Amino acid sequence: MSNPLVDMQKPDVIFCIGTNMTECHPVAATGLKKAIARGAKLIVADPRRIGLAELSHLYLPLRVGSDTALLLGMAHVIAREGLIDERFVENRTTGFDDFFEHISQWTPEWAETITGVPAQDIETAAMWYGSSDAAAIYYTLGITEHICGVENVQSLCNLVLMTGNVGREGTGINPMRGQNNIQGAGDCGALPNNYPGFQSVTDPEHQAKFKAVYGKEVDLEKGITKVTALELCGDSIHAMLIDGENTLLSDPDREHCEHALRSLDHLVVIDIFLTETAELADVVLPATAWGETDGICTNTERRVQRLRAAVPPPGKAKPDWWIICEIAKRLGFNGFEYNSPEPIFNELCSLSPIYAGLDWERIENGVTDTFNNQWPVPHREHPGTPRLHEDTFVNGKGVFSKVHYRDPAETISDDFPVWLTTGRRLQSYHTRTQTGRSQGIDYLLPEESLEVNPADLDKWSLSDGEWCKMSSARGSINIKVKATNRSPQGTVFASFSFADVPVNLLTGSGYDPITHTAELKVCPVKLEPL
Amino acid sequence: MPDKLQIDGIDVDIIEGETVLEVAQRHQKDIPTLCYDPRLEPFGGCRLCIVELEGARNPVASCTTKAAPGMVIRTSTDTIETYRKTLLEMVMSENREVDVHPLRGYASRELANLCDEYKIKGTDIEGTVSGTSKTDDNPFILRDYELCISCYRCVRVCAEQEGDHAINVMNRGFQTQITTEFDGLLKDSACTFCGQCIQTCPTGALADKKALRAVDEVTDGTIDKTRTICPYCGVGCSVDVLSNNENIIGIHPAMDGPANQGALCVKGQFAYDFVQHPDRLKTPLIRANDGELHEASWEDALDLAAEGFRKVNVEHGRHGIYGIASGRAPSEAAYLMQKFIRTGFGTNYIDNCSRA
Numbered sequence: 057m058s059n060p061l062v063d064m065q066k067p068d069v070i071f072c073i074g075t076n077m078t079e080c081h082p083v084a085a086t087g088l089k090k091a092i093a094r095g096a097k098l099i100v101a102d103p104r105r106i107g108l109a110e111l112s113h114l115y116l117p118l119r120v121g122s123d124t125a126l127l128l129g130m131a132h133v134i135a136r137e138g139l140i141d142e143r144f145v146e147n148r149t150t151g152f153d154d155f156f157e158h159i160s161q162w163t164p165e166w167a168e169t170i171t172g173v174p175a176q177d178i179e180t181a182a183m184w185y186g187s188s189d190a191a192a193i194y195y196t197l198g199i200t201e202h203i204c205g206v207e208n209v210q211s212l213c214n215l216v217l218m219t220g221n222v223g224r225e226g227t228g229i230n231p232m233r234g235q236n237n238i239q240g241a242g243d244c245g246a247l248p249n250n251y252p253g254f255q256s257v258t259d260p261e262h263q264a265k266f267k268a269v270y271g272k273e274v275d276l277e278k279g280i281t282k283v284t285a286l287e288l289c290g291d292s293i294h295a296m297l298i299d300g301e302n303t304l305l306s307d308p309d310r311e312h313c314e315h316a317l318r319s320l321d322h323l324v325v326i327d328i329f330l331t332e333t334a335e336l337a338d339v340v341l342p343a344t345a346w347g348e349t350d351g352i353c354t355n356t357e358r359r360v361q362r363l364r365a366a367v368p369p370p371g372k373a374k375p376d377w378w379i380i381c382e383i384a385k386r387l388g389f390n391g392f393e394y395n396s397p398e399p400i401f402n403e404l405c406s407l408s409p410i411y412a413g414l415d416w417e418r419i420e421n422g423v424t425d426t427f428n429n430q431w432p433v434p435h436r437e438h439p440g441t442p443r444l445h446e447d448t449f450v451n452g453k454g455v456f457s458k459v460h461y462r463d464p465a466e467t468i469s470d471d472f473p474v475w476l477t478t479g480r481r482l483q484s485y486h487t488r489t490q491t492g493r494s495q496g497i498d499y500l501l502p503e504e505s506l507e508v509n510p511a512d513l514d515k516w517s518l519s520d521g522e523w524c525k526m527s528s529a530r531g532s533i534n535i536k537v538k539a540t541n542r543s544p545q546g547t548v549f550a551s552f553s554f555a556d557v558p559v560n561l562l563t564g565s566g567y568d569p570i571t572h573t574a575e576l577k578v579c580p581v582k583l584e585p586l
Numbered sequence: 587m588p589d590k591l592q593i594d595g596i597d598v599d600i601i602e603g604e605t606v607l608e609v610a611q612r613h614q615k616d617i618p619t620l621c622y623d624p625r626l627e628p629f630g631g632c633r634l635c636i637v638e639l640e641g642a643r644n645p646v647a648s649c650t651t652k653a654a655p656g657m658v659i660r661t662s663t664d665t666i667e668t669y670r671k672t673l674l675e676m677v678m679s680e681n682r683e684v685d686v687h688p689l690r691g692y693a694s695r696e697l698a699n700l701c702d703e704y705k706i707k708g709t710d711i712e713g714t715v716s717g718t719s720k721t722d723d724n725p726f727i728l729r730d731y732e733l734c735i736s737c738y739r740c741v742r743v744c745a746e747q748e749g750d751h752a753i754n755v756m757n758r759g760f761q762t763q764i765t766t767e768f769d770g771l772l773k774d775s776a777c778t779f780c781g782q783c784i785q786t787c788p789t790g791a792l793a794d795k796k797a798l799r800a801v802d803e804v805t806d807g808t809i810d811k812t813r814t815i816c817p818y819c820g821v822g823c824s825v826d827v828l829s830n831n832e833n834i835i836g837i838h839p840a841m842d843g844p845a846n847q848g849a850l851c852v853k854g855q856f857a858y859d860f861v862q863h864p865d866r867l868k869t870p871l872i873r874a875n876d877g878e879l880h881e882a883s884w885e886d887a888l889d890l891a892a893e894g895f896r897k898v899n900v901e902h903g904r905h906g907i908y909g910i911a912s913g914r915a916p917s918e919a920a921y922l923m924q925k926f927i928r929t930g931f932g933t934n935y936i937d938n939c940s941r942a
Contacts, residue, residue: 061821061845082778082851083821089749111749233820237920238913241938244920246911248934252921257934270929279934282941285908293908293935295898297891299923300912301939321901322894326912329865330879339891340879342867343915346817347827347834347858351916353815355822355845363916366812366827367834367861371868372884376912376919380926382884386892389930392922400918423844482778485818485853493865494857496725496796500779573941 059192059228060357060430060442065090066226069184069191071099073123073212074198074577078107079482081196081232081356088194099181101126101173102198103477104507104549105542114181117544118171120477121464121578124204127211128461129167129175130182131159134218139186144220148454155214155456162461170461186219190226197234197479201576203465205568210457217454223446233356235486236346240354243411243431244404248279253408269407271390281572286312290319297324297383299376300343302331305487305555308574309530309564326379329489332555343376344369351377351397352419357442359430360411362419413438464578465566468546472528472580474516475547478563479577484553491553504554505538508583509545513537516583523586526550528562528579534586535559548583552576589655594662600653607635607648615661618670618700620677621737622649623693623786625841625848626746631737632677634670634700637661645669671704678706679713680760681789682732688809689797689828690728690790692838697735697789716760717791722771726779726795726856729764729772733791736762740783740792747849752777764791781855785839785848796856797828797836804830813840816854817914821845823854834858895930904931911938 064087077085085108092098092111100112101123109115118126134140135156145152164175164182171178185191193216199208212229221227233239245252255262257278267274285293286307296317307313317323317336325337328345343349348369354360377397384392394400398416405411413433423429428440468475483501485491492498506526508518518524520539525532526548535550535557543549552559566575588599591609598613605628610617620632630650637648640658645666648659660666677697678684684698701707717731738755741764745751752775756763766775783792811826824843828836837858841848870887871879882890898906911923920938927936 078778081819081821082780083823083846083849083854086748086849090746093746093749235820235913235939236815236817236822237915237917238820238938238940240917241911241913241920242940244911244917245924245928246909246920246936246938247924248937251928252924266928270925272929273932274928275933277934279936280908282908282910282937282939285935285937292902292906294902294906295895296908296910297895297923297926298910299919300915301910303910303939306939322898324891324894328867329863330867330871334867335879337871337879338873338894339887340867340871341887341891342870345861345866346914347812347814347861349916351918353822353916355815356820357822357845359822359844361815361822361824361844362813364812364814364827366810366814366829367832370862370866372870373866373868374884376915377922379888380919380922382888383892383895384922384926384930386888387896387930389926391925391929397916397918400921404917404921428844483852485857490817490860491853491857493860493863495859497852497857499723499725500773500852571941 057228057230057232057357058222058444059230061087063192063226063228063443064088065094067091067096067190067192068226069097069099069188070194071181071185071191072108072194073101075194075196075232076102076106076108076198076479077194077196077232080234080480082482084232097184099184103544103547105544114177114184116173116177116181118173120475120547121202122171122461123199123202123208124211124459125167125170125461126173126178127208127215128159128162128459129164129178130185131211131214131218132162133164133179133182134186134215135159137183137186139183140218141220145218148449149217149456150453151456155458158458185215188221190224191219191221192227192230194230194232196232198577200231200571200573202578203566203568203575204462205573206570207457207459207462211459213454214456214459217456223443225443228443236355237353239356239358240352243354243408248281251407252404253410255409283567283572283574286316289316294320295322296320298333299326300328302333302487302489304332304336305552305558305560308560308576310558310561311531312564324383326376328373331487331489341379342371342373343379344373348373349375352401352416354431357430359428360414360419361429362422409434465575466529466578466580468580472582474581474583476526476528476562476579476581477547477549477577478552478559478579479549481551481553484551486553487555488553504535504550504557506535507540507543507549508537509541509543510539511545513539517585518583519585525584525586526562526581528581530564531561533557533559533561548581591653591655591657591659593659600655604653605649606637606646606651606653606657606659609653610648610659610661617648617661618703619649620696620700620735620788621739623739623743626739626742629738629742632735633673636666636669638663638666671706674700674704674706675709675711676713677735679709679711680716680735682715684789686733686790687798687801689801689804689836690784690793691787692785693788694790694793714760717763724772724779726781727772727784728793728795728798730791730793731764733789734764735789737788739786739788740764743782743786748778748780748782750776750778753783779852779856780850781852782849794836800830800833800835803833803835809835811838816850818853818857823850825850825854827858834861899931904933905935907931907935909936911936913939
């Protein structure tokens, strides 16, 4: 997030797109509710009539996968109506003239033909966002889990750059991260393109630095993403070490994924449960869980925080860091002689410019009057950075992107006439390895169901509460039907949480070519009664 | 020069917008409250925070009185303390019990502690127990309204903090009842089971059913609290893990958590017992010749894990090995995973689970 969570109470106009925040980030959503109570206007763009849509002043029910078209239409209106922040554009951006010419063709009327959202509502959204001095954008996987995820984000950046809604309280572009340390995993350099602290692996300076520090030759090229690695399993990838991920259920196209993992010569899984993925491993190593492990994590607002052990682990379970060290030592690798997490974190801080002012002790002390511990923290005296991009962008000037709309990888057809979109629910988390084993959660959400608009039941010969067969180009599952107006006509929804309703057997139609993020939000299917 | 007022004979600064209670608390004055939750709008219902304001005919509620320059405040005169004691006795007379278990909720002992502080053991006031406890089969929230004192903190936290408006007030006087729309079950209301009502309730009328399962285990009365971060989404809410004898027995939201300021959701509040679930892996497993996973020693499992990587490295080269870091393990694990791949094999064949 460019802005801190406390800023969520501050905008005058809030634009939420592709984020089901009341279910997936409920505590963050309380900030938006306070802003609304204060008089802020909420615009929600989402194919489904989610909880946020019920709170909104303007709801834009766009067709799944049409975000870019909607955002181009909004940019067109902002430009046409003269809502450009000219000083900001002049001082902080580049490429505006080309962009201005580019968007003149993408009228709201055109956007209506793609998105299904009335042109008048696109106009209103653009006017509200463009006229406000404190307008903030929030998004989640509804933006990124598309073949055009990068273009979607670029389209949002264009709106921000046109209107200068960044670098100030109550503004910004704010992706919400989905796991308690997914931000931290990226910060730490667990990425094929970056060393710790987002230092590019193709930059000769960073290559030299890590070659010197680690005492090992480095690859001059980027590594491959997990998605590519899974595709190459059995061909060129023959061994994997997976820590704490139920790849089989969480990733798209389960059959492909299972085949990939089975074709490895050697699979080692570190986890707290024998997940569907661990069941395929050659070696399963039991890790300590949350509540049993001391360590550091980083949240969605880039705040670095302390995780503490409250109870001892069961049996012989060991911390992940210890397990990795023990494997490394057996392979004769140097630099894995740690006795606690503290020196590991301090080593990370010493190599990462964004953590340079941090160390274990500072995080142990938590937020103080002096330190907020939100990265970047470039040196010891630095308090941390709640708000990014206040005076400059890291890479100099903000670049406008001449984005074009693209259809999803697969579009509905006679064979697969219904849009399936997937996501999460309030009461369950990912593949339920945790929530499924917590007493009482079943009372609230005992099973998965397919959300279908009531008007669509007859069309597909379905009945509320009865089972149906849902098929895509990749497979079929059986799922119980739930009639609800949350789904628009022609679009159905299910979460991927329940192992007995493995929705990711169906998904996986395509990937963003740059990020390799799967198009989990769009999958044409057909529905048949059972 | 900042504006000042006088509290108990001492001149103190006022920050713009503060109430008398806030000024007093900032200067370590211990004024009792029951309907007050610093996260919520002042309510002025319980009257316990009354103070003497020079020039005012009657004591004023300090939580609803804006601080103004020149005010002269006395927080603890004999008259004020007598009022407070009588008010507490009146409150107490309406409740079935006062001395509730701390596992009921974060603030559940507020009334009990005040009664202790004012040395109130019982009362001659003959009140009727107000509120009727509600049978609700949900596994999380106990609705024990015979302990309700109508401070409306639950109603207000649901509306102001959560924005859910799931519960409200029905009737008046002794018949006052906290209820949901159409007086039904919580699951049929707008309730999201975030548990905020439990944690703000000062009497344990709304209580943590799940934590209360451990009442019999907490025989020695000790509940350890460990500050950490919630294991679920990326918001990073601060929580206190409640434990006793190496068992996790509940969760309290951290009121000073920088990301959540006391708020939690149903997962962070109630979905903690996966940690000590019988399904947890307790020993390493290795796949034997029969094709099945079998329990093994750490030595054997680690040797086998390492040997497999060594073999692939020899047979297929360093680009035959790939590492996937967790988005849920601490950063030390992710850092070492990339170090393992980068220093061990000299490749960038490393990723984390953020692409799906």
